[in-house]
């Protein structure tokens with residue numbers, strides 16, 4: 001049976017050829033429908049004028065594959081010495097598996113929700129390996145700082161951080177952050193939120209970007 005016949009038989013629609021190959025990250029964000037504009041209250045307490053629903057991309061292989069390809073190209077350009085990708089459970093772990101495929105490197109997983117953080121046994125960085133940490137979005141930056149500090153303490157040679165979108169500084173715990181996309185939205189401390197000041201009702205609440 002030919003491969004497309006197998007797909008047809010089992011109704012695997014997601015493997016149909018798509019025209020995503022030349023899409024920019026901005027086009028993917030737009031066509032996938034993951035931008036939400038409006039007064040937003042984030043789970044971490046911050047407010048904003050919109051947010052990006054990254055899960056729409058993470059759960060869809062055709063979008064995730066193209067974004068991962070773009071991410072791998074940027075990593076290769078900015079951190080060409082990379083030997084190993086690391087990502088934190090949950091989103092980061094899914095992302096590194098895709099980016100590593102395009103980059104041709106191995107990947108490993110950090111169990112970042114645990115305290116203390118540990119490496120997943122499948123791949124523990126060896127001494128001298130140059131590591132890039134990959135993630136979807138840096139929002140408050142608190143988690144990413146924990147991950148970087150863990151890697152430094154474990155003696156891992158982390159040379160960079162690669163994300164789709166970075167809401168924070170270009171450096172976290174002394175490590176350079178590269179991103180694919182500038183956030184179209186602003187973040188505010190709750191006390192200084194201009195939308196609250198104008199009494200605009202909250203449209204999205206308990207959002208984790």
Ligand SMILES: [Zn+2]
Pocket residue numbers: 039047048190193194195196197
């Ligand atoms: Zn507000």
